Amino acid sequence: MLQDDLGAAKTSEWTEELTYRLINHRYEHLRPTLITSNLTTDALRAALGDRVSSRLAQMTERVTLDGGDRRRTRPVV
Numbered sequence: 001m002l003q004d005d006l007g008a009a010k011t012s013e014w015t016e017e018l019t020y021r022l023i024n025h026r027y028e029h030l031r032p033t034l035i036t037s038n039l040t041t042d043a044l045r046a047a048l049g050d051r052v053s054s055r056l057a058q059m060t061e062r063v064t065l066d067g068g069d070r071r072r073t074r075p076v077v
Contacts, residue, residue, distance in 0.1 A: 005036055005037055005038065006019075006035050006036065006037040006039070006044065006048070007037050007038075007039040007043065007044050007047040007048060008037075008038070011047055011048075016048060016049050016052070019048060019052050020049070020051050020052050020055075023052050023055045023056065023059075024051075024055055026059070027055045027058065027059050033059065033060070035056070035060065041053075041062075044056070
């Protein structure tokens with residue numbers, strides 16, 4: 001599973017529950033998961049809730065990538 005930009009979707013009870021079910025299924029079945037997000041750990045917890053954040057903390061290794069935003073730079077012509 002590749003979750004691109006976790007926490008970017010508008011939060012609702014439905015999205016929170018669906019995200020929990022997906023993450024929990026992968027957690028329980030020891031499935032490899034790569035997740036990207038522009039949010040901090042605290043912001044993810046606020047956006048996704050404690051259940052999802054708890055699973056993510058247990059099943060992931062955080063890797064911080066530093067660098068410029070390629071979408072905001074002008075392409076070289």
